[in-house]
Structures are given as structure tokens and as C-alpha cells.
Amino acid sequence: MGRYIVRRLLSLIPVLLGVSIIVFFLVRLIPGSALQMYLGTQVETTPEQMEELKRIFGEDKPVPVLYVEWLGRVVKGDFGYSLRTSREVLPDILARLPLSIEITIFALILALVIGIPMGVLSAIKQHPITDVFIRIAGLLGLSLPQFWLASLMVIAFSNLRGWIPMGNYVSFLAAPFQNLKMLFFPSLAIGIGLAAVIMRYTRNSMLEVMQMDYIRTAKAKGLKKRVVIIRHALRNAILPVITVAGFNTGYLLGGAIVIEEVFALPGMGRLALYAIYQRDYPLIQGIVLLIAAMFVLVNLITDLIYASVDPRIRLDEKAR
Amino acid sequence: MRKMAFLALLAALFALAVPQVFAAGAEKVLTLGVDQEVIGLDPNIVTSFSSHRRVDLLYNKLVRHNENLEIVPDLAADIDIPDNVTYIFNLRKGVKFHNGQEMTADDVVFSLNRILDPKTASPGRSYLTTVKSIDKLSPYSVKVVLTAPLASFLEGLASNNCAIVSKAAVEQYGNLQKVEVGTGPFMLKEWVPDNSMTLVKNPDYFEKGAPYLDKVIFRIIPEQASLLAGVKSGTLDMATINDGSTIMLAKRDPNLVVMQKPGVNVRTFGFNVTHKPFDDERVRQAISLAIDRTEVVTVAEFGMGSPTGPIPVSATQWALPLSKIPYSTPDYAKAKALLAQAGYPNGFTFSIVTANSYEGGLSVAQVIQNQLKKIGVNAELDVVEWGIYIDRWVKRTFDGMVELRGGSSEPDRFLYRMIHSTGGVNNFMFKDAEVDALLDKGRALTKVSDRKPIYDQLQIALATKAPIIFLYAPFETTVLNKSVKGFKQVGNGSLYYLTYAQK
Numbered sequence: 048m049g050r051y052i053v054r055r056l057l058s059l060i061p062v063l064l065g066v067s068i069i070v071f072f073l074v075r076l077i078p079g080s081a082l083q084m085y086l087g088t089q090v091e092t093t094p095e096q097m098e099e100l101k102r103i104f105g106e107d108k109p110v111p112v113l114y115v116e117w118l119g120r121v122v123k124g125d126f127g128y129s130l131r132t133s134r135e136v137l138p139d140i141l142a143r144l145p146l147s148i149e150i151t152i153f154a155l156i157l158a159l160v161i162g163i164p165m166g167v168l169s170a171i172k173q174h175p176i177t178d179v180f181i182r183i184a185g186l187l188g189l190s191l192p193q194f195w196l197a198s199l200m201v202i203a204f205s206n207l208r209g210w211i212p213m214g215n216y217v218s219f220l221a222a223p224f225q226n227l228k229m230l231f232f233p234s235l236a237i238g239i240g241l242a243a244v245i246m247r248y249t250r251n252s253m254l255e256v257m258q259m260d261y262i263r264t265a266k267a268k269g270l271k272k273r274v275v276i277i278r279h280a281l282r283n284a285i286l287p288v289i290t291v292a293g294f295n296t297g298y299l300l301g302g303a304i305v306i307e308e309v310f311a312l313p314g315m316g317r318l319a320l321y322a323i324y325q326r327d328y329p330l331i332q333g334i335v336l337l338i339a340a341m342f343v344l345v346n347l348i349t350d351l352i353y354a355s356v357d358p359r360i361r362l363d364e365k366a367r
Numbered sequence: 368m369r370k371m372a373f374l375a376l377l378a379a380l381f382a383l384a385v386p387q388v389f390a391a392g393a394e395k396v397l398t399l400g401v402d403q404e405v406i407g408l409d410p411n412i413v414t415s416f417s418s419h420r421r422v423d424l425l426y427n428k429l430v431r432h433n434e435n436l437e438i439v440p441d442l443a444a445d446i447d448i449p450d451n452v453t454y455i456f457n458l459r460k461g462v463k464f465h466n467g468q469e470m471t472a473d474d475v476v477f478s479l480n481r482i483l484d485p486k487t488a489s490p491g492r493s494y495l496t497t498v499k500s501i502d503k504l505s506p507y508s509v510k511v512v513l514t515a516p517l518a519s520f521l522e523g524l525a526s527n528n529c530a531i532v533s534k535a536a537v538e539q540y541g542n543l544q545k546v547e548v549g550t551g552p553f554m555l556k557e558w559v560p561d562n563s564m565t566l567v568k569n570p571d572y573f574e575k576g577a578p579y580l581d582k583v584i585f586r587i588i589p590e591q592a593s594l595l596a597g598v599k600s601g602t603l604d605m606a607t608i609n610d611g612s613t614i615m616l617a618k619r620d621p622n623l624v625v626m627q628k629p630g631v632n633v634r635t636f637g638f639n640v641t642h643k644p645f646d647d648e649r650v651r652q653a654i655s656l657a658i659d660r661t662e663v664v665t666v667a668e669f670g671m672g673s674p675t676g677p678i679p680v681s682a683t684q685w686a687l688p689l690s691k692i693p694y695s696t697p698d699y700a701k702a703k704a705l706l707a708q709a710g711y712p713n714g715f716t717f718s719i720v721t722a723n724s725y726e727g728g729l730s731v732a733q734v735i736q737n738q739l740k741k742i743g744v745n746a747e748l749d750v751v752e753w754g755i756y757i758d759r760w761v762k763r764t765f766d767g768m769v770e771l772r773g774g775s776s777e778p779d780r781f782l783y784r785m786i787h788s789t790g791g792v793n794n795f796m797f798k799d800a801e802v803d804a805l806l807d808k809g810r811a812l813t814k815v816s817d818r819k820p821i822y823d824q825l826q827i828a829l830a831t832k833a834p835i836i837f838l839y840a841p842f843e844t845t846v847l848n849k850s851v852k853g854f855k856q857v858g859n860g861s862l863y864y865l866t867y868a869q870k
Contacts, residue, residue, distance in 0.1 A: 079754035085406075088760050089773040090414050091493035091784050091791025095485035103488070131406050132560065133544045139560065198592055205596035213593070213602040214400065214563050214586025311588040313562040321404075321561075326754055 055347045059340060066339040067121070067332065071114050074323075074331050081130040081326040082106055104130055105328075117332070127329035131322075136333040140315065143302075144337075145218060147315045149226075150234055150306070151299040155292060157238030158245050163281075163288065165242070166249025170257065171276060181246070188243030197236040197309040204232060214311050233310045237303050241295055248291050252284035259283075286357055293349025297342040395870055396582040397851065399862075400594045400606035404561050404587050409543035410530035411482050411489045416773075419527045420607075420862050421585070424566060426530035426549035429456055429475070430521055434855045434864065436631065436681065436776040438521050442470065442531055442550065451516040451813045452499075458507040462573045464533045465547065465554045472503040477534035479511070493784065493791060494523025516811045518818060522777035552578045552866040561587055578866045579853070598623060598846050604870065605847040605854070607862075609725050611669035617846045624849055626856040627842040629673045629681045631774040631781075634663075634728060636719075636735060637835035641796045642766050644717075649709040651833035655694040656702040657742045658735060664839045667730040672839040677829040678822065679840040681858045682776040684815060685822050692830045702742045714743025720765040721748060722756040728769035731838065735769070760794050768794075774840070776858070778822050779810040786834065797834040 082104040086092065092100065101107045108116075120127060126136040169181040205211045212229040219226040256262065257280055265275045302316020315334060322330040354360045403417040410422040431441040440446070443456040462470040479501050482491040497513040497520075504510050513520065523529060536548035547555035552574070553566035564585040568578050586603065588594050591610040595617055597603035608614055618625050636658070638645035645651055660674035673680045676692035689695050706712065721732035729750060736746040746767070751759065759765050775781040784790040787806045788798040805825040812818050829835070843860045855864040 077754065078758040080758075083757050083761050084754060085414055087414055087757065088770060088792060088794070090490040092488065092490075093485060093492065096488045096492065099486050100488045133407060133542075134560070198590070201590070201593050201596050205593075205600040205602065208600075208602075211596070211600075211602075213597045214588050215602075216562055308589045309593060311586070311590070311593060313559070313587075317561060317589070324752075324754060325406075 052347070052351075055343075055350075059343050062343055063336055063339055067118065067336055068114070070332055070335045071117070071328075072110065074326070074328055075110055077326065079326050080104070080106065081328060084325045085130075117329075121336075126333040129322075129327055129330045131325050131327045131330070136329050140318065140330075140333050140337055143313060143315045143318050145220075146216070146312060147300055147302050149219060150230060150237065150303060150312075150314065151296055153227075153230055153234035154237040154241060154299060154303075155296060157234055158241035159292065161238065162242035162245030163249050163285075166246040167253055167276065167281060169246070170250045170253035182250075185243045185246045185250075188239045188246075191239065193236055193240055193303075194305050194309065196239065197233070197306055200232045200236060201309060212310050212312055216312055230312075233303075233306050233312060236306055236310075237299065244291060244295070245288055248288050249284060252287050253280060256280045256284040282356070286353065289349060289353050289356065293345060293352070296349075297345040300341045300345065301338045394581045395579065396584060397580050397604045397865070397868060397870055398584045398586060398602070399865075400586050400588045400597050400603040402587070402589050402591065402594060402607070402609075405564070407544040408547055408555070409532075410527050410549070411478070411487060411491060411532060412542065412544065413528070414490055416860070420860060421564070422527050422530060422549070423551075423861050423863050424553045424583070424865060425547050425551040425555060426527070426532065427462075427551055428525055428527070428530050430525045431863070432525055432776075432857065432859060432861065434857050436858050438525055441525075442475070446521075452513040454511045454513075454520070455504065456509045456511070458509070459573055460507055462550050463571045464536070464550055465569060466533065466536065468533060468535060470531065470533070470550050471506045472509045473506075474534050475509045475531055476501050476503050477537070478531045479509075479529075481532070481537065482529060489528055491523070491526055491528030494519070494526055494529060494780065516813055517779075518810045518813050519775075519777045519779035519783075522775060522780050552863075553583060556582075563587065572866075574866070579869045580865065583865055595846065598848060601848065603848075604851050605845055607860075608844055608846050609841075611667070611671055614671060614844050614846070615669055622849055624847045624851075626845045626847065626854070627671065628856045628858050629679070629840050630843040631679050631681055631776055631840065631859045633675060633679050633772045633774045633781075633840050634672070634731060634838040635770050635772050635835050636731070636767060636838060637770060637795045638767050639763055639765055639794075639796055640834050641763075642717075644709065644711060644715055645766065647709045648832055649705040650711065651836075652694050652831070653702040653705040653709070653742060654739065654744065655830070655833045655836050656696075656698045656705070657739055657744070658836060658838070659697045659738055660695065660838050662738065663731055663734045666734045667728070668839070668841055671844070672841040675837055675840045677782065677826045677835075677837050678778050679774045679776070679781075681840060682778065684776070685778050685819065687823055687826050692826060694830055694833060699741050706742060706744075714745060716745040716747065717766040718747045718749045719767040719769060720756060720759050721750055721769045722753050723750060724753050726771040727753060727756055728771060732769045763794055763796060771841075778825075779806070782806065782825070782829075783810060786829065795834045797832075799828075799832060799834075802828055802832065 082100055105113060129136055165181050169178045172178055201211055209225060209228050217225050262280055265279045302314050302319055304316035304320050307314040307317040319334045405418040405421045406415045407413050407418055408422060410426045413422060427442045429441060429443040430438050433439045442458055444459045445457050447455040464470055481487050482489045483495060497515050497517045498511060499514045500512045502510045532543060533548045540546050552569055552572045554569050556567045557565040566583045568581050588597060591608055591613040594606040594608055595613050598606050617623050638651060640646055664670055664672040664674060674689060676687055676689060678686040680686050719732050721727050721729050723729045732748050736748060739746050783806050784792050786793055786797055786802060788803050805821055809818050809821040843856060843858060845856055850870050852869045854868040
């Protein structure tokens with residue numbers, strides 16, 4: 048198992064190298080540049096000033112040379128400076144990371160806590176009305192646009208002091224209660240959609256599993272209904288849910304851009320968005336690399352959880 | 368036992384609440400919501416509007432604008448102008464930088480030279496183009512001599528890009544993008560990028576008594592609706608809002624004050640005059656006659672703007688009334704006739720570059736598109752992302768383009784760079800000898816009475832040749848809680864009057 052983990056971690060190197068090449072060259076294909084954005088349409092410059100600006104913004108050398116120079120610095124841990132703010136790239140990204148991780152975990156917890164029980168209830172069909180109601184709720188959760196839901200929450204709840212962030216974000220370590228209060232609605236806005244997805248996966252998976260022979264055996268053994276459902280059915284049905292949850296986690300860690308915009312939260316999504324708008328190449332590169340690395344790690348963790356839940360899965364190829 | 372626990376919990380909650388109440392009474396704090404973060408804090412280098420508004424509170428200039436956009440003394444207590452190329456600035460004494468050092472002529476000379484130095488790449492350089500020499504005459508006076516008279520010289524010095532910085536600080540830090548050493552009414556206390564910035568009162572500000580607030584906290588809230596929700600709920604004391612529909616909602620709330628003033632920015636619809644058919648003046652005139660500026664303002668900005676000619680209406684000294692500006696009121700028959708004369712009796716098709724941001728003016732483009740149908744001209748909207756919009760602007764790859772031009776109450780500063788054939792932001796590729804001559808003459812004279820006839824002629828010439836159609840000057844809007852007193856809205860969006868604000 049240890050060897051497996053090490054091997055997966057080593058795969059980070061070719062992945063990140065590939066990602067870095069793609070993003071470095073791809074963003075420079077987009078029309079516009081950080082220098083152009085900086086000057087906008089209102090600023091006059093002389094030719095000497097333009098020369099100096101090009102040097103400052105790193106536009107005075109061919110792109111492959113710039114890539115090699117950048118890579119050389121990155122392997123030493125120097126991700127360069129933002130073209131927009133002149134601040135160091137890596138500390139600024141890492142400062143945003145805790146918020147994005149927190150929202151991801153919070154949203155995931157809400158989604159699992161809402162989605163799994165609803166999916167199970169709907170599948171075991173105790174009351175057909177419950178099933179229909181839950182399925183409609185699920186459909187609503189999928190169809191309600193996150194943007195709209197988030198905006199509604201801001202307007203409806205902004206009178207409740209401390210529950211809607213207004214550029215006054217504090218980290219969990221600085222003020223845990225305030226932090227949880229102000230992340231509740233943003234996480235809920237994300238969580239509702241995710242809950243609907245998880246609910247449907249759980250429901251479908253449960254329906255399949257409940258048909259299985261071993262369930263009939265368990266019932267025949269006289270086990271209590273609750274034990275059958277949770278210990279036997281759910282445990283098997285949960286596997287696709289883990290995969291979906293894992294994938295969405297990786298996705299959310301990249302930052303929930305829309306939610307961060309509407310709720311004015313300084314997360315990685317907003318940072319990435321503005322970096323792209325402003326063609327802030329060093330910042331874009333840093334963020335994409337970090338997100339790629341996190342995605343690989345989350346996938347690894349998902350696979351490990353999957354293997355621990357399902358003893359039939361063998362991650363090591365050797366054991367046969 | 369349970370009762371004790373309950374009482375203990377109650378007491379704990381109360382204890383948490385009480386310090387808050389006391390703390391709120393002691394300090395006078397104003398919280399302000401804005402939708403864009405600053406991009407750097409070095410006044411001589413910054414280009415973004417959000418940065419300009421911020422450094423306005425942290426630094427002073429030799430002269431500044433008051434609420435009527437008139438030039439008034441700032442760090443220069445008075446100015447001697449012995450001839451039309453010589454300015455002697457007599458500085459205030461005892462003004463301190465936020466690091467405690469006194470502001471002297473050395474800092475002024477250093478700052479002006481820094482702005483002129485190509486290595487600084489300062490946008491302010493273009494306002495000081497004819498400066499020949501800068502000399503310290505005494506610890507509190509500086510003499511600047513120009514190579515040729517420049518009517519907009521003082522107006523240029525009133526720009527935030529020409530703020531006076533501390534020589535010692537720049538020598539120590541290299542640049543002032545992340546640290547702040549100004550003389551302004553407020554000092555930078557804390558900056559959490561994309562979240563908030565806290566400014567505190569400068570106790571040694573040279574205006575005795577001001578500012579009245581102890582702290583000003585800027586909060587970055589990207590969504591217009593969220594800004595309004597913040598002011599309504601009291602989380603914010605005020606917010607700068609530019610979306611028309613949101614301002615309309617604010618106006619309906621009796622607990623809010625909406626301050627509006629016609630701005631100095633001008634919404635324009637310009638052509639690349641090297642692209643057919645816009646190389647023909649008659650076609651441009653026809654389009655100018657087909658556009659109903661009042662309707663554009665009503666639909667795109669909910670009526671919150673003033674239709675204008677080449678000089679924004681807020682520049683009351685210079686702007687001709689619209690009635691005197693040719694081709695500015697709709698006349699569809701004449702427009703069609705002009706098109707026929709130019710060889711397009713059945714109209715033509717072209718594209719308008721626009722972006723879905725406030726500056727990009729998509730809603731304006733949509734109204735124009737509609738209006739041009741009346742003369743048989745088919746405008747296709749090329750809606751692009753902001754970065755690409757700028758790229759198209761730089762490369763001049765457009766037929767028509769909707770823009771929001773940063774204006775000024777001084778016509779030379781606004782118009783020269785925009786439509787002189789050598790103008791740095793003349794993306795219209797417009798070259799006209801008559802217009803060039805008027806601009807060159809206008810900036811070389813210094814008396815208003817001499818310049819007015821020239822700029823009157825210029826406005827009419829521009830409206831006739833129509834390389835750009837000047838549409839309207841949007842209002843600058845701030846939404847405030849009723850409890851905020853003393854703040855004044857300035858046409859250029861400056862927040863300087865926070866210096867006099869009280870809660």
C-alpha cells in the first residue's frame with residue numbers, strides 16, 4: 048500500500064510538468080496582455096516608457112525562454128510576482144487556500160448530510176409520497192441556478208448580522224464562530240446542488256443494491272430493517288457516491304467562482320478569475336499548478352477511501 | 368443544575384456582546400463598499416480608477432480639484448506665474464509625511480523628476496510634456512519652467528499620478544506599490560487584498576481638525592446587488608454603485624441617500640476612420656443624426672446621465688449647449704440623404720465592438736443598434752471579453768467601438784490626446800489639420816477668454832467631422848446611509864470628501 052501511495056505521488060511530477068507547459072503557452076495565446084490591461088485605454092506612453100514597461104512585464108523575450116526561466120525559479124519554490132499587484136504569487140495563493148478548503152468541506156458535509164439520507168429514504172420507498180416529494184426536491188436542487196440562489200440569499204439575509212459576508216471575512220483560526228456563520232450560506236448555496244446530485248446517485252445505487260441476493264439473505268436472516276439498510280445496502284451503494292463526491296471536491300477546491308463573487312469571499316476562484324481577466328500570467332500559472340496538484344491528491348484520497356470501504360478492491364497490482 | 372448552566376450561558380453571551388457595544392461608541396468608523404480592488408498604491412504609477420480613488424486619500428498633490436472641479440491649492444499654498452512658461456510653487460510649511468518626516472521642496476523636485484523619468488513609466492508624464500526644468504529655490508519653493516505654454520499644466524498636476532511622494536521612502540523601498548508614505552488625510556493601517564483595506568486618521572494632517580473619522584474601512588464586494596444589500600442592512604455605511612437598476616432600487620429606500628453628480632467621463636461611440644465606409648465624413652454625420660442621445664441615456668442608464676457634446680457638460684466654463692452642437696439631434700431624413708449622397712442609399716452593415724462590463728457599454732451598443740435600423744444601417748454587435756476589448760482597441764481592429772472615456776473639466780487634457788493626430792489615445796486613426804491646429808493653439812494660450820472661442824470652434828468642428836460620436840456623461844453615484852454627514856460627491860468620482868465626513 049505504501050509503495051502504491053508513493054507511486055501515485057510521483058505521478059504528480061509528469062502531470063504538473065505537462066500542466067505547466069499547457070497553461071504557460073495557452074494563456075499567452077489569448078489576445079491581450081497584462082501590460083495592455085495595465086495601460087487600458089486612457090494612458091499615453093512614450094516609446095522609452097513602453098520599452099521599460101515591456102521589460103517590467105516580461106514581454107521582451109521569446110516565450111520558450113520565458114518558460115524555461117520561470118520553470119527554473121519554480122523548482123526552487125519561487126513562483127514570481129503578480130503582474131497586477133507586484134506581490135509574491137505563492138503566499139497570496141496559499142493565503143486563499145484555507146477558505147477554499149473550508150467551503151469545500153462545509154459544502155460537502157452539508158451535501159452528504161442532506162443528500163444521502165434523502166436518497167436512502169427515497170429508495171426504500173416506505174411512503175410513495177415521500178419518494179415523489181424527495182425526487183421533486185432533488186430536481187429543484189439541480190435546476191436552481193447557484194448564482195440566483197446565492198443572490199437571493201444575500202438580499203434576503205443581509206439583515207442578519209454576521210451571516211452574510213460583506214468584505215469582512217475572517218479565517219477560522221482567527222474567529223471560528225464568526226467564520227462558520229458567514230460561510231454557512233455560501234456553503235449551502237453550493238451544497239444544495241451537490242446534495243441533489245448525491246441524492247440521485249444514492250437513490251439509484253440503493254435501488255440496485257436492494258435487489259441483490261445478499262440483501263434478501265440479510266432480511267431472511269431476520270436482521271432489523273435499519274441494520275439491513277445501513278450496514279449492508281448503504282455500504283455497498285455508497286461506492287459511486289464516493290466517486291462523485293471525490294470528483295466534486297477536486298472541482299470545488301479550484302474555487303467556487305460564482306459563489307465567491309456574489310458573497311464577496313476572497314477565495315481562490317475569484318483570484319483565478321481576476322488573474323485571467325487581467326492576464327496576470329505568473330498568478331494564473333501558480334494557481335493552475337496548485338489546483339492540478341490538489342486534484343491529483345484528492346483523486347488519490349478518493350481511491351484510498353474507496354479501497355477501505357470496499358475490501359474487494361485491490362489497489363496494489365502485485366497482490367494476486 | 369440545568370438552570371445554573373442556562374444562566375451561565377446567558378451571562379457568557381451577554382459578556383460577549385457588551386464589549387462590542389462599548390467599542391462601537393468610542394471610535395468613529397466608516398465602512399465603505401467598492402466593487403473593485405486597487406491595483407497597487409504607488410500614486411505615480413497607478414492606472415486603474417479604483418487605485419486613483421484610494422491614493423487620493425493617502426497622498427496630496429500640488430493642487431487639487433474641489434467639489435466643483437475647480438483647481439484649488441493643496442500642498443502648494445500659492446502659485447506665482449510670472450510669465451506663461453514659469454510657475455513658482457510656494458509650499459505649505461510643516462506638512463508631515465506619515466513617517467514623521469517633513470515634506471519639503473526636495474520631495475517635490477524628486478517627485479516631479481520621478482514622474483518624468485521614462486524608467487518610472489508614469490502615466491502622469493503625459494501631463495508634464497513641456498517641462499524644461501525643475502529647480503528648488505528654497506526649502507519651501509520650487510520653480511518649474513516649460514518649453515512652451517501648456518494651458519492644462521495645473522490640471523495635469525491635479526491628477527493623482529502627479530502626487531508628491533517622499534524621496535526618502537522611494538529611495539528606501541524602490542516603489543510604493545505595497546507601502547504607503549504620503550501626506551494625506553488618511554494612513555494605511557491594514558490591507559487584505561480582495562477583501563478589505565483599513566485606513567486610519569492622520570493626526571498631523573495639515574488641515575486642522577480634519578479628518579473627523581478615526582477609521583475608514585474599504586470592503587471589496589464585486590456584486591452591485593450585494594453592495595446595496597450591505598448599505599440597506601447597515602453593514603456598510605456607503606457604497607459606490609454604477610449600475611442603473613441598482614441605483615433605482617436605492618432611490619426608493621427612504622433610509623438611504625443617493626448622491627449623484629454629472630461626471631467628467633464621457634460615453635463615446637467612435638469609428639476607425641480608415642475603415643470603409645467611415646472614411647467618408649457624410650456617413651459619420653448620418654450616423655450621428657440617427658442616434659438619439661436622450662434615448663440612449665434613458666434606456667442604458669435609466670436616465671442617469673447628461674447628453675453631451677465633445678466637452679462634458681460638467682465643464683461649465685467650456686461646454687457649448689447641445690443646441691449649438693451640429694448633428695446632435697435626430698434627423699432621419701437628413702441622415703438617409705447623406706447616406707445616399709455617400710453612395711449607400713440602402714444602408715450598409717458593420718460591426719460594433721463592445722464588452723459586457725460597465726465600461727464596455729453593451730447596453731449602449733444595443734440601443735445604438737436599434738436606432739440605426741431607422742436609417743437602414745445594420746450594426747452587428749461584436750461582444751468580447753474585456754481583455755480582448757482592450758486588445759482590439761490597441762490593435763485598432765474595429766469598425767465602431769463603444770467606450771467610456773476618462774474625461775476632465777480641462778478640454779486640452781481630455782481632447783488633445785484623444786483626437787490630435789499625434790494623440791496617444793487616438794485609436795480612431797483620425798488626422799485632421801484643422802482640428803490639430805485648433806488643439807495646438809488652444810493649449811498654448813493661458814487666458815480663458817482667449818481660449819474659449821478656440822474650443823467653441825473645436826467642438827463644432829469635431830461634431831461636424833464626427834470621428835467620434837459623443838453620447839453622454841454618466842452620473843457619478845454614491846449611496847449612503849442617512850447617518851453619514853459631510854460627504855460630497857465630486858464629478859470625477861473622487862472620495863476626498865471623506866476627509867470631512869462624519870457619522
